[in-house]
Amino acid sequence: MSTESWFFIIAGLVIFNYLFSNILDYLNHKNWKDEIPFELKDFYEKERYEKAKNYAISKNKISLYSSTLSFLLIICLLFFNGYGLLDRFVSQYDSSFIKSGLFFLILYIINTLISLPFSYYNTFVIEEKFGFNRTTKTTFFIDFIKSSFLSILIGGLLLFLALSLYNKFNEGFWLWLWIGLSLLMILINMFYADLIVPIFNKLKPLESGELREKIEKYSKEVGYMLKNIYVIDGSKRSTKANAFFSGLGPRKTIALYDTLIQKHSDNELVAVLAHEVGHYKKKHIFLGLILTIIQIGIMTFFFELCLSVPEISRALGGANNNFHLGLIGFSIIFSPISILSGILMKFVSRKNEFEADAYAKETFNGEDLALALKKLSADSLSNIYPHPLYVFFHYSHPPLIKRLRALN
């Protein structure tokens, strides 16, 4: 295929992706109904329902502005040879590591400058207006510094790994990259709670008392080896409640947000834990890991394919074939495959959520889980009428109403 055809494929995909995601957002936005489903009458009184609707509208607006700006930037880079100029600028250096590193660092800085005001507005105007925000300006600023540093560190590491393998093996390097990325993903999964979370939050072991006893009693009953139970200071940033489970094998960790503990009864909390144990017992975690590894394999395979087509680099304005332009081209050309694999992953995930709910009902109590889900949804003003197509493409969890009906 000619350089020109590649250019039109790339530009066409950028335009398609932008339109596609905004049409989905629009459908979702139009799907709010006037009446409140009877299961939720006690949790979404009229006022709260209106509030949830307005919250979604505000969030939608900001995401439309932000995605439009990013879209325009990419279109400008494509049509005014921005990538090519950047490539010419970095080609004054000899080392391929410096060339590609600098290329992506500059793009990263431009992207950050665009997204930072939106993130600020989201936290201090929207979240504040709807009563969720607890972040101080200092925390926001420190978070920004830390996450930028972490992104550059991890991104740089990944780039170094990929480039080293590419320089060494050239043909067939995708296989090595696949192995490398899969190992890295497993490591991050294992040490997430020990290494990444403490950079942003304080984790304290859950104090002994009724809740801890109940959790330990349940874990023992179902034969789930739990290494750590932590409380995390989520209230530092938001009133929204959450919990996460991480670690593999003997390193399993559960972290409950302090906001979750404040708002829910002990039984509701154990029910939420039972749901997570369900994911583990039904082998969802293991299956998810395998699916992700397969996904990484498909990705690295196509990446090598894109790198072997010099016309892709040229379509982006490069004088000759190179790694960073190939990576940019790949990230756009791969997007339809990524949408397809996303659909599959989310389909499996939604099915697994039903199974984990059923497990919690079987081994603990379905009513406590239903109560926890309703409270969580109402507290975070989540959308109770997502559009089915939006769910199909974006939701990793089934809509609340479907989960409640399945629990009954």
Ligand SMILES: [Zn+2]
């Ligand atoms: Zn789940």
